[in-house]
Amino acid sequence: MASLPVVNQPPHQCGALLDHLSRRVRTRSETVLAPLGLRPRHLLTLTVLRDHGSSTQQALAATLGIDSTNLVGLLNDLEADNLIERRRSPEDRRRHVVDLTDVGAKKLAKAELAMAAVEDEALAALTLEQREQLYSLLQQATATTDIAACVGAEDESVPPVMYR
Template sequence: MTSLPVVNQPPHRCGALLDHLSRRMRLRSETVLAPLGLRPRHLIALTVLRDMRGSSQQDLAKILQMDGTNVVGLLNELEAANLVERRRSTVDRRRHVVELTDVGAKQLAKAEFALAAVEDEVLSGLSVEQRETLYELLHQATSKTDAEACAEGITNC
């Protein structure tokens, strides 16, 4: 029997584990969002609109990093479900302001409770303290902007 060659092991890398965890979270999230008539992209838009207390369509497109045409389609879906409403800006009649409706705020709250249960399930192997540490580390990792990472030579620009 031949033995396997000894190779130097690279340091632990998180990418594959984060991808696996992300896939598990995404699949479970989609499962609990579907009965609410929501998809992840809906949830993101509703969350942004709630946190910003409304937005112009143009600003929403920038925040979501979506083409304006795609944002219109997204808003059409949300408006048809009575989750958001669009109206002309009183300041600039050429612009539309988008706001969460009461129905949208309630649906978002239901979704957030459902997603909290998903997170508890997927991260059940971690203690409360470990989850808080994970959150802090992920928040720190994602807080660096692309421009900052580029300036530091971390990413290719």
């Protein structure tokens, strides 16, 4: 049996390690966010609204990389807790614009403190300098990801999600 040719592979593959680390972080994240009544997907939505401002539901779905039908359920959860507000777009009454409320901004700040502790646990073996380097490398790697191609969106004006 002939072996497959190896084309420009780095000496180490990162995918399995990134997957393992992300699973650990996600499990802990769910645990620390639950008392706040949030899930990781809620946190991401609130973060996008804070960092990018008001958004139409369609643009928000594309930015988050989720189906607009699933977004409605997610926004229903957040709106029920007064974390976001939906209103009709003045330009196009068929569209809804989503805004972060003051209550949502305060809840997001609490959640980010909880998430900082999770990150401290997960990255405890790294120095502060190494964490900054990891952050920079991950930003660089994700900056080349074409969000529109990943979700099949046609709207290239949708900004990619940037993490802090």
